[in-house]
Amino acid sequence: MTDEKVTRREAIKKTINSGLALSAVASVPHWILPALAQGEELVPFSDMPEDYSRGPARPGAPHWLDTRMISDFYTDNMDFYVVQHYGQPEIDLDDYRLKVTGLVDEEREYTLEDLQNMSQFDIDAGFECGGNNAGRFQGLVGNANWRGIRLRNILNASGVSSEGTEVVFFGADSGTEAIPNRDTEVEQSFARSLPVAEAMREENILALEMNGEDLPQGHGRPLRLVVPGYYGVANVKWLTQIHIQDRRYMGRFMGRDYVTLKKEMIGGEERWVENSVTKIQLKSAIVRVTRLGSQHKITGFVLTDGTPLRNVEISIDGGPWREATLDPRSTRYSWKLFTMDWDPSPGDHTLVSRATDINGHVQFTEEEMPEKASRWENYAQFPRTIRIS
Numbered sequence: 001m002t003d004e005k006v007t008r009r010e011a012i013k014k015t016i017n018s019g020l021a022l023s024a025v026a027s028v029p030h031w032i033l034p035a036l037a038q039g040e041e042l043v044p045f046s047d048m049p050e051d052y053s054r055g056p057a058r059p060g061a062p063h064w065l066d067t068r069m070i071s072d073f074y075t076d077n078m079d080f081y082v083v084q085h086y087g088q089p090e091i092d093l094d095d096y097r098l099k100v101t102g103l104v105d106e107e108r109e110y111t112l113e114d115l116q117n118m119s120q121f122d123i124d125a126g127f128e129c130g131g132n133n134a135g136r137f138q139g140l141v142g143n144a145n146w147r148g149i150r151l152r153n154i155l156n157a158s159g160v161s162s163e164g165t166e167v168v169f170f171g172a173d174s175g176t177e178a179i180p181n182r183d184t185e186v187e188q189s190f191a192r193s194l195p196v197a198e199a200m201r202e203e204n205i206l207a208l209e210m211n212g213e214d215l216p217q218g219h220g221r222p223l224r225l226v227v228p229g230y231y232g233v234a235n236v237k238w239l240t241q242i243h244i245q246d247r248r249y250m251g252r253f254m255g256r257d258y259v260t261l262k263k264e265m266i267g268g269e270e271r272w273v274e275n276s277v278t279k280i281q282l283k284s285a286i287v288r289v290t291r292l293g294s295q296h297k298i299t300g301f302v303l304t305d306g307t308p309l310r311n312v313e314i315s316i317d318g319g320p321w322r323e324a325t326l327d328p329r330s331t332r333y334s335w336k337l338f339t340m341d342w343d344p345s346p347g348d349h350t351l352v353s354r355a356t357d358i359n360g361h362v363q364f365t366e367e368e369m370p371e372k373a374s375r376w377e378n379y380a381q382f383p384r385t386i387r388i389s
Contacts, residue, residue: 063080064140161244
């Protein structure tokens with residue numbers, strides 16, 4: 001292990017673990033959060049069940065955050081949400097190979113050591129599952145520092161042919177899929193694709209590390225794709241092959257699943273339109289309220305596709321919009337944590353946030369959202385209810 005790696009890991013862990021001593025006190029109620037000021041308490045939302053719990057992360061299982069527990073800029077690796085579709089394959093690191101194939105000047109193959117010895121960079125990137133929603137109180141979300149190799153360096157090393165238009169990323173996770181109207185099943189690997197121009201963005205990373213540690217098993221060890229500004233489904237885990245082709249890739253998770261079906265006006269006609277889940281839609285969500293004496297603090301997060309924010313605002317009980325304060329650590333592709341102090345009166349209250357980007361686009365209300373027949377891309381404003389005693 002290099003000194004640089006130890007230093008990065010310690011620096012990131014220091015950020016993640018700040019204030020954890022409070023959580024070690026066994027006598028405090030379960031709703032006392034780490035990283036709070038002395039005496040600061042979580043105020044329960046009245047829109048959540050009193051016994052709401054998402055349980056601890058378990059190896060091999062899906063996981064989501066209890067978003068009331070977001071207290072740090074980086075999400076701990078053990079608490080970053082996990083979704084998989086064909087299980088979590090164990091890859092022999094000694095035999096691991098990444099292949100680059102298809103419409104390239106030279107097909108290549110890399111060992112894990114080859115990749116580790118290449119020039120590295122790191123980037124903060126937060127994202128959510130394309131199906132994240134109010135049902136889990138926006139818990140399919142996380143933010144991390146990723147370190148690895150620029151994807152475009154790997155593509156340039158092989159030389160993408162002028163005929164190549166699509167870059168397909170195959171993971172080692174695979175499963176059987178039934179063929180419609182046929183008594184047949186075939187084995188397919190999880191895969192997603194990007195147009196060549198999108199794949200060549202300088203921020204796209206083949207990640208070897210997450211928050212200063214080797215990539216955890218549940219997050220794609222030893223190598224995963226991270227496409228900053230895209231929903232989590234685009235970030236292929238357990239990556240084993242990059243293939244360049246001259247047509248759109250139409251695998252299950254690109255052409256049939258993770259497809260948003262919504263109404264749009266097409267040439268003056270209202271029609272149902274299907275689009276693959278790709279770039280993150282502008283979204284904010286309030287996730288916790290804390291109390292210190294009579295003073296309250298509202299906290300939430302914002303996600304974007306990388307378009308800079310103008311601001312995030314909060315309205316209470318339908319009143320005027322007040323600008324919240326953004327975490328100064330926020331970067332282009334990280335989540336943006338926000339807070340606002342609140343001096344409430346006793347009783348029931350409704351809180352809602354909205355984000356506005358630099359181009360003037362404002363996060364939609366539920367009524368402004370396009371009519372959808374699918375469960376993907378839930379980015380409407382998220383009202384919360386709370387009772388102040």
